[in-house]
Amino acid sequence: MPVEAGILATFRDPGAAASAIRALREQGFVVRAAMPAPIREVVQAIGSPRSTLERATIAGALAGIACGALLTVATSLAWPILTGGMPIVSIPPFVIVTFEMMVLAASLATLGALLLGSWRGGRPRVFPQDERFQVDRIGVFASGGDESEAERILHASGADGVRRVP
Amino acid sequence: MSLASRWRRIDEAVRLAHQPPGRSYWIALAASAGLAAFGGWAYSILFREGLQWTGLMRPVGWGNLVVDFVFWIGIAHAGTLISAILLLFRARFRTAVNRVAEMMTVVAILTAGFLPILHLGRPWLGYWILPIPNQRQLWVNFRSPLIWDAFAISIYLFVSIVFLLVGVVPDAAALRDGATGWRRGLYRALALGWRGSDEQWRHYTRAYLLLAAFVTPLVVSVHSIVSWDFAVSLVPGWHSSLFPPYFVAGAILSGVAMVITVLVPLRRAFRLEDLVTQRHIDLLTRLVILTSTIVGYFYATEVLTALTGAPDDPERSTIVYRMIGPYAPLFWLMVACNCGGPMLLLSRRVRHSMPAVLVICIAVNVGMWLERFDIVVTSLSHDRLPFDWRLYIPSWVEWGITLGAFGWFFFLFLIGLKLLPPLSIAELKEEATHAG
Numbered sequence: 154m155p156v157e158a159g160i161l162a163t164f165r166d167p168g169a170a171a172s173a174i175r176a177l178r179e180q181g182f183v184v185r186a187a188m189p190a191p192i193r194e195v196v197q198a199i200g201s202p203r204s205t206l207e208r209a210t211i212a213g214a215l216a217g218i219a220c221g222a223l224l225t226v227a228t229s230l231a232w233p234i235l236t237g238g239m240p241i242v243s244i245p246p247f248v249i250v251t252f253e254m255m256v257l258a259a260s261l262a263t264l265g266a267l268l269l270g271s272w273r274g275g276r277p278r279v280f281p282q283d284e285r286f287q288v289d290r291i292g293v294f295a296s297g298g299d300e301s302e303a304e305r306i307l308h309a310s311g312a313d314g315v316r317r318v319p
Numbered sequence: 320m321s322l323a324s325r326w327r328r329i330d331e332a333v334r335l336a337h338q339p340p341g342r343s344y345w346i347a348l349a350a351s352a353g354l355a356a357f358g359g360w361a362y363s364i365l366f367r368e369g370l371q372w373t374g375l376m377r378p379v380g381w382g383n384l385v386v387d388f389v390f391w392i393g394i395a396h397a398g399t400l401i402s403a404i405l406l407l408f409r410a411r412f413r414t415a416v417n418r419v420a421e422m423m424t425v426v427a428i429l430t431a432g433f434l435p436i437l438h439l440g441r442p443w444l445g446y447w448i449l450p451i452p453n454q455r456q457l458w459v460n461f462r463s464p465l466i467w468d469a470f471a472i473s474i475y476l477f478v479s480i481v482f483l484l485v486g487v488v489p490d491a492a493a494l495r496d497g498a499t500g501w502r503r504g505l506y507r508a509l510a511l512g513w514r515g516s517d518e519q520w521r522h523y524t525r526a527y528l529l530l531a532a533f534v535t536p537l538v539v540s541v542h543s544i545v546s547w548d549f550a551v552s553l554v555p556g557w558h559s560s561l562f563p564p565y566f567v568a569g570a571i572l573s574g575v576a577m578v579i580t581v582l583v584p585l586r587r588a589f590r591l592e593d594l595v596t597q598r599h600i601d602l603l604t605r606l607v608i609l610t611s612t613i614v615g616y617f618y619a620t621e622v623l624t625a626l627t628g629a630p631d632d633p634e635r636s637t638i639v640y641r642m643i644g645p646y647a648p649l650f651w652l653m654v655a656c657n658c659g660g661p662m663l664l665l666s667r668r669v670r671h672s673m674p675a676v677l678v679i680c681i682a683v684n685v686g687m688w689l690e691r692f693d694i695v696v697t698s699l700s701h702d703r704l705p706f707d708w709r710l711y712i713p714s715w716v717e718w719g720i721t722l723g724a725f726g727w728f729f730f731l732f733l734i735g736l737k738l739l740p741p742l743s744i745a746e747l748k749e750e751a752t753h754a755g
Contacts, residue, residue: 165323167752186517189326189493190748191524199517204525210533224450225461232458239462246462249544253470256537260478263529267485270522272512280516284496287489287515288330289323 158319159183159296160303161281162312167192170291173310174198180306183297187286195291206266213262214255221254222247281318294318325751329594330493333740336589337494337502340737343588351729358723361716362437370440372716379699379711384438387724389691390573391431392472392545393566394728397574398424399479399538401603402486403531412602414746415595419585420578421483422739426731427577428476430724435468437720464547471544475537482530488513489523489745505738542570549694555633556641556698561624565617572610572657573687576680579603581732583677585741594742597671604664604676607683611661618654633703640701641693645710649689650697656686 164170170186171194177184178200186195225247233241286292293312295303300317307315320328340348364372375382398420405413436445448469450459459466491509498506513519543563550562559565579600586595625638641650660682669675696711713721 187515190745191520192752201521204522206525210529243462249467250470253474256533257474259533263526264481267526271519287492289326
């Protein structure tokens, strides 16, 4: 898959990477990063909005509540078994099953949304591949501007490697 | 040392744990496999010849296998507690121990999940507890706590596996590129195409937090539901509104003690002393002290509440029977192990002595098993009908299955240690970064 054209720099120091990202963004570059751990200052410098993954979680939770309620109420009404003089539709015990179903569906929905978001954010087209970004380096990728200017900013920020991609 | 060097050291330390195992690992694996096989053989006797091989007889219809089930569900709680609740509270010390605890959770549920089926007289009908559309003219009763158990435990297993594997994703990516052979294929599959981009981390950190937020009430609900297996009945000694928090506190105590029990030899065997430090163990032992005092409070509340009853109150009779009856030595050993032993950890010298910590935590595990025995067996053997009272003594077949459950747990756990990274690499790197 072709990689978007731009400048890729590697950093050892999170502070230097964060300042490079801020400088590049001020110059109007589109900047992305890759790192072995969620490093706070780099994530803040990128300035991406918070993930809206919880929408999927909430949708999953609501679906789970609906499934749990339907399973317990509808099947108990369809097959009424009298036990201990309790009503056929007994809300307190049914809430327990409904709660468990909610947790299951919400977790599944969160997992599904994570896999989708992770797949979209991990495509080679989005960020050049380099195994060091999972081990001991921070990658900063700048595109959408004057490449010489990006190289200058990255060198000035203390990058230990700068190259043009592709 | 530069940050990049520290990050590489973390990778190397975890990679070392996955080197070809030494003799002690093989001995431990063979011993646990042997125990599991012995348990399997003991169970085959029950399967072929029936429950006559157990010590069960009216009125004691639940014995060692139910005790084991409650014990292992309790053990399963610490993983999620350490991982999810401490994540929500931003407790940094979790990073070095959470992976081991999560693996322990999954393995403990896999152990516990079998036991209620093994306990059935006709285990091949165990699937009747599932709400499956069928032609048998049967449907489950959603008002029964046994059905709540089936839902709670199967969902807890599933969500715990998801929580564990989601945590492994960035770590598998870190190990993927340096691995060879089948291990490379395994890490590639577990990494799910992870590249560590900011976009991936943005979703990942949110998803992990959301999963933790869902798993936390699930932990509390699962052991509360297990306690309702007893509490919604009318048996003296069981019918108590105290049970859900009592069971949850006990589960956390036993689970944390088991985490320490496996972590102390593990850090030495895999040379992880630099990453799983004395401080981590120290903080876990403080958690043992805290939960031990909570459990002690519940013991005292249970006894004092019962003693305030009338002399002919069955609740009072059952509690007095526990304390001075034929099972009294087990009761007092339980109190000593769960309330007395952990208080020794108040001494810094004891907390910093690994052999002492290990002995106390093993004693807590023994004590917690005895607590479940005490609850399950003494209540049944001393029910409301005096003519019915009878002592229950587990048969060797039941002890065989109990030992087999321990063997099965450690067998799966030892295999898991060699397949998955035993430490959370990404979280350790994050901690190393922010520690300066």
